[in-house]
Each structure stands twice: as C-alpha cells, then as structure tokens.
Amino acid sequence: MADILDLSVLEAHEAKIAGDLSPREHVDAWFEAAGNDELNAYLWRNDRGAEAAAIEPKEDWNAPIAVKDIFTTEGVPTTAASRILEGYRPPYSSTAVQKLLEAGLPILGKTNMDEFAMGSSNENSAYGPVLNPWDRTRVPGGSSGGSAAAVAGGLAPWAIGTDTGGSIRQPAAFCGIVGLKPTYGSISRYGMIAFASSLDQCGPLTRTVSDAAMLLAMLQGRDPLDSTSVGIEGGVSLPDRENLAGLRFGVPAELARDAVDAGVREVFERTLEKIEALGGEVVEVSLPNAEHGISAYYVIAPAEASSNLARYDGVRYGMRAGGDGDLIEMYETTRSEGFGAEVKRRIMLGTYALSSGYYEAYYGQAQKVRTRIAEDFSGAFSAVDFVVTPTAPSVAFKLGEKTDDPLAMYLNDFFTVPMSLAGIPAISIPAGLAEPEGGGPQLPVGFQIAAPAFAEQKLLDAAFALEQGIGFDARPTAGGGADA
Amino acid sequence: MIERDQVLHVAKLARLRLSEEEVERMVGELSGILEHVDRIGNLDLEGDEPTSHVVALENVLRADEPWQSLPRDVALASAPEPSEGAFRVPSPQAE
Numbered sequence: 001m002a003d004i005l006d007l008s009v010l011e012a013h014e015a016k017i018a019g020d021l022s023p024r025e026h027v028d029a030w031f032e033a034a035g036n037d038e039l040n041a042y043l044w045r046n047d048r049g050a051e052a053a054a055i056e057p058k059e060d061w062n063a064p065i066a067v068k069d070i071f072t073t074e075g076v077p078t079t080a081a082s083r084i085l086e087g088y089r090p091p092y093s094s095t096a097v098q099k100l101l102e103a104g105l106p107i108l109g110k111t112n113m114d115e116f117a118m119g120s121s122n123e124n125s126a127y128g129p130v131l132n133p134w135d136r137t138r139v140p141g142g143s144s145g146g147s148a149a150a151v152a153g154g155l156a157p158w159a160i161g162t163d164t165g166g167s168i169r170q171p172a173a174f175c176g177i178v179g180l181k182p183t184y185g186s187i188s189r190y191g192m193i194a195f196a197s198s199l200d201q202c203g204p205l206t207r208t209v210s211d212a213a214m215l216l217a218m219l220q221g222r223d224p225l226d227s228t229s230v231g232i233e234g235g236v237s238l239p240d241r242e243n244l245a246g247l248r249f250g251v252p253a254e255l256a257r258d259a260v261d262a263g264v265r266e267v268f269e270r271t272l273e274k275i276e277a278l279g280g281e282v283v284e285v286s287l288p289n290a291e292h293g294i295s296a297y298y299v300i301a302p303a304e305a306s307s308n309l310a311r312y313d314g315v316r317y318g319m320r321a322g323g324d325g326d327l328i329e330m331y332e333t334t335r336s337e338g339f340g341a342e343v344k345r346r347i348m349l350g351t352y353a354l355s356s357g358y359y360e361a362y363y364g365q366a367q368k369v370r371t372r373i374a375e376d377f378s379g380a381f382s383a384v385d386f387v388v389t390p391t392a393p394s395v396a397f398k399l400g401e402k403t404d405d406p407l408a409m410y411l412n413d414f415f416t417v418p419m420s421l422a423g424i425p426a427i428s429i430p431a432g433l434a435e436p437e438g439g440g441p442q443l444p445v446g447f448q449i450a451a452p453a454f455a456e457q458k459l460l461d462a463a464f465a466l467e468q469g470i471g472f473d474a475r476p477t478a479g480g481g482a483d484a
Numbered sequence: 485m486i487e488r489d490q491v492l493h494v495a496k497l498a499r500l501r502l503s504e505e506e507v508e509r510m511v512g513e514l515s516g517i518l519e520h521v522d523r524i525g526n527l528d529l530e531g532d533e534p535t536s537h538v539v540a541l542e543n544v545l546r547a548d549e550p551w552q553s554l555p556r557d558v559a560l561a562s563a564p565e566p567s568e569g570a571f572r573v574p575s576p577q578a579e
Contacts, residue, residue, distance in 0.1 A: 088562055089562065090562075091558045091559065091561065091562070184538050198536060198537055224546050227541075228537070228539065228541065228544075292524050294520070295522075296524060298520075298521055299521055299524075306498060313499070314564060315564075315571050316563055316571055317563060317564075318562070319564070320564035320565070323564075325574060326574055326575055326576060327573055327574050327576040328499070328576070329574070330573065332499050332501040333501065335498075335500055335501075336500055336501040341506075344502070344506070344510075345510070345514070347500065348495065348510060348514060349517060349518075351494050351498040352486070352490070352494045352514070352518075355497060362521065362525075364534060365525060365529060366524060367534030367536060368529040368534050369524050369527065370534070370535040371533050371534060372529070374538060406513050407516050407517055407520055410517070410520075422538065423538030
C-alpha cells in the first residue's frame with residue numbers, strides 16, 4: 001500500500017474498509033506529520049493532552065482535520081491570528097467544529113490565517129506569515145493560507161477554512177489543492193468569528209473533489225443557532241460523474257479581457273479544451289457588472305467589518321491595554337495595540353463608508369452593484385450550467401511583493417469576489433503548473449467553477465469529472481518546488 | 485480624496501488612536517482605495533434595489549423555548565478584569 005500520507009481521505013477510508021489500514025494507524029500518522037510544521041501553518045497544535053480534553057471526539061475513527069483559527073474551539077486558543085484575542089480560550093465550540101467532533105474527526109490544530117480573515121497572502125497574521133510549500137519564498141494565499149499550506153504541505157489530510165471574497169479558493173489555487181466556497185447559508189456561521197457577515201461562509205480545503213464532498217456533507221445543514229443557515233436540500237453525496245456531456249460552461253467575456261499572467265491564461269485555455277474533450281460545451285457569457293465587484297466588495301466587507309469588530313474593546317475577553325486612564329482611553333489603547341495594520345485600514349475604510357454624508361454614495365451604491373452582479377449571474381445561468389474563470393490572475397506571488405500596496409493586494413481577488421457578492425457556490429481545482437512572471441520553479445494554477453445557488457451537487461459532479469480528466473498529480477517537494 | 489482631518493475624525497469614530505506615521509500612511513492608502521471604489525459612484529443605479537442579503541429568507545424565528553446559556557462564571561472567565569460577578573472597566577469620567 002502507498003504511504004499513508006499520500007492517500008486522500010476517501011482512499012484511506014476505502015483502505016480501512018478493506019482492512020488494509022487501521023483507523024488508529026491513520027490518525028497517528030497524521031498527528032506525527034502535523035508535528036513537522038516548517039511552514040508556520042499551525043498557530044496551535046493538538047497534543048491530545050489535558051489542554052485539548054474539551055475537543056476530544058467520543059470516537060476518533062475518522063481522518064483528523066486542521067481547523068482555521070477563526071472557528072471558536074472550546075478550551076483551546078482561538079485568536080483569528082490577532083493580538084487582540086491572544087490567550088483567548090472560548091467557552092464554547094462553533095457549530096462547524098461541533099459537527100466535525102460528532103463525526104469522529106480529531107482536530108490536529110488551529111491554522112494560521114490573515115488577521116480576522118482580512119488578506120490575500122497570509123502576511124497579515126500577527127504570528128508571522130505562512131510559507132507556500134511549493135516555494136517557501138512565496139505566499140500561500142489567504143486568508144485561509146494556513147489551512148491550504150497544511151493540506152498541500154502534508155501537515156493535514158484535509159482542513160476547513162472560511163471564504164468572504166475568495167479566502168478558500170485563492171489559497172487553494174496557490175497551493176495546488178481543492179477549495180470549495182459553498183452557497184451562502186449552506187453551513188452554519190455560529191461560532192465563526194465574524195468578518196463580513198453577509199459574505200462569510202465556511203468550506204472545505206482538500207486534496208480531491210471527493211474529499212470536499214465528504215466534508216461538505218458533514219458540515220452543511222440548517223442550524224437553529226444561525227438564522228441565516230438553510231442547508232442544502234437533499235444533502236450531498238460522493239460525486240461520480242465520468243464526463244461533461246450535455247453541460248455548458250460560460251467564460252465571462254468581460255473578465256477574460258483583464259490582466260491575467262500568460263502562464264495562468266495558458267493553463268486556463270488548456271482546461272477549456274479539456275472540458276470540450278470530455279463532452280462539455282464552452283461558450284461566452286456576459287457579466288457586465290462583474291468588473292465592479294472589487295469596488296463594491298471593498299465597501300461592503302469593510303463596512304460590515306467595522307461594525308463586527310466594535311466588540312473588541314478590552315471588556316469581556318481578549319487583551320486589555322491602557323487600563324490606568326478613563327474608559328475611552330482604555331478602548332482606544334486596546335484597539336490600537338491589539339489590531340494590525342490591515343485590520344485598522346479596513347475598520348477605517350468601513351467606518352468612513354458608513355459615516356454620515358457618505359453612506360448612500362458608498363454603502364448604498366455598493367449594495368445596488370451587488371444586486372446587478374447577482375442579476376448578471378442569474379442571466380448567465382439561464383444559458384449555461386456553470387461560469388468558469390481562472391481562480392486568481394497570477395500564481396503565488398513573493399512574500400513582501402504586495403504588502404506596500406493594499407490596492408494591488410485587493411485586485412488579486414478580482415475573479416473570486418463576484419461569486420461572493422452573489423452568494424453562489426464556487427470551487428477551485430488544480431488545473432496545472434505555470435512558471436511565475438519573472439521566472440522561477442513552476443507553481444500550481446487554479447481553475448474556478450461557479451454554479452447557481454445550492455447547486456453544490458451538480459458543481460461537485462462536474463468538478464470531479466474535470467479533475468479526473470486533468471489528472472493533476474504534481475506535489476511540492478520537501479524543500480519547495482514541484483515534483484511532477 | 486480623503487484629508488488628514490477626515491482620517492482623524494474617522495479614527496475617533498472607530499475608537500482607534502493612530503500614530504503620526506499611521507495617519508500619514510492612512511491618508512495615502514485610503515485615498516488610493518477610494519479612488520478605485522469611486523468608479524461605482526458614477527454608475528447610474530437609480531431604480532436598482534440594494535441587496536443586503538443574498539438568500540431569500542424572511543422572519544426566521546425559533547420556537548420560544550428556554551435554551552441553554554453560559555453560566556456566569558464561565559462567561560466571566562475570559563474577561564481581563566472580572567469583579568463581583570461583572571465586567572470591571574475604568575471610570576468613564578477622567579479623574
């Protein structure tokens with residue numbers, strides 16, 4: 001049998017059923033692997049001792065999992081990679097974590113991320129950046145960069161993350177794995193530390209499309225503790241589609257014109273040919289308002305964040321600083337010392353957009369653009385089954401390359417933000433390798449497929465057929481770089 | 485685009501105290517971002533409905549039944565300064 005760590009979760013599951021692998025052996029191998037974290041992927045690792053007693057599943061027969069540090073987890077540190085929550089040990093677990101434990105998944109640890117999920121490179125963590133396992137001089141993407149790097153780097157068989165404007169799909173693309181953002185409302189947000197509540201959604205980061213389906217099946221569902229959760233009607237089952245016959249894939253004319261690196265474009269074009277070879281039809285669609293996605297998103301998300309992050313005031317949990325002066329001084333000192341630069345920037349942007357005299361011009365207008373973008377997708381889906389784009393305009397960029405230019409960092413979300421604003425599901429699957437602009441070892445390229453709301457099963461089925469057709473099997477080597 | 489005075493005003497609203505260097509940087513960065521965002525300011529969206537929530541849901545109510553809540557000592561356990569069953573804070577009045 002192949003090395004345990006080379007198996008997808010589904011393959012390991014099948015090996016367990018066949019009696020070739022013991023569940024204990026599988027769990028132990030992954031806990032040992034997680035201990036060799038040279039990527040700064042984990043902020044807290046589970047030693048399965050007294051500290052982690054509150055999150056021990058009753059039965060631990062299932063594949064262990066890495067959890068983004070944005071999910072409250074009873075009794076163990078949960079910081080959202082922020083100083084302001086340093087030392088915080090929540091008194092309860094999020095519904096997502098609760099569901100994993102009920103399904104018998106031990107938690108390997110809590111993964112690093114951009115502070116409060118604000119970022120596209122993981123460089124905004126208060127605890128240092130995560131390194132991309134393919135090239136340690138490059139970012140893993142963000143904000144779920146720790147989860148993506150852990151899965152790609154052999155530190156976890158699968159992971160959960162959150163996606164507000166691309167935070168699952170873009171790191172999955174940069175790390176050469178599968179990342180699924182489900183329809184808004186598929187999975188409960190209870191206990192998921194809030195960034196932008198009308199956009200935030202939990203989802204899986206996995207090696208394969210089948211593993212993503214298994215994890216989604218476990219996590220999805222209506223939760224009385226989240227009034228916006230509805231679940232996926234009929235549930236989710238393992239994908240088994242063999243071809244794409246009868247399916248139409250739309251390429252947005254407007255998005256295709258925009259700046260995409262040559263290597264990414266080449267892999268994208270090759271994937272469109274693969275779709276046709278599998279019997280699918282590729283046509284052009286029009287999303288005339290999608291180009292305004294970034295503008296609308298960077299009003300709506302910071303506006304909601306400025307409101308959500310008002311709760312960090314040094315009173316009920318987390319750090320407090322400046323307790324010697326009056327109350328306002330304590331609030332200001334705590335927040336100024338506790339938040340990092342990007343979080344402050346977004347709180348400022350959001351507070352400005354919501355302030356008296358600017359509300360209609362920014363927030364009101366952005367909400368109307370959001371309607372237009374959702375209508376664009378509805379229109380497209382009357383003619384096609386899926387909309388496809390590259391997941392990101394480039395492969396993983398260098399650490400430090402965009403940290404001085406927030407707008408350039410934001411524009412990296414160009415292809416993922418429109419689906420978030422429309423609330424629809426989208427998956428990124430690895431489609432090939434490309435050389436970065438400026439040269440260097442080849443890096444993974446993600447292919448994004450978006451579907452109508454709650455059409456997850458159809459999306460997973462098509463992604464599975466395409467995944468089999470592409471046959472992506474490159475893996476990062478131990479020191480970084482591809483081993484194709 | 486956005487002036488220094490506005491940055492200071494917004495920081496006050498957001499309960500952030502910015503260093504002189506942060507104020508300078510914020511003026512430049514926020515102006516750059518707002519310049520991009522302003523592209524949607526010129527769109528004619530008269531008559532378009534705003535979207536605040538993408539999934540059609542109305543009046544989601546739970547049954548009016550008692551539900552578990554956190555015991556007081558557990559709720560206070562993470563507080564920087566719990567005191568006599570409450571959260572202690574500095575006086576709102578400067579001395």
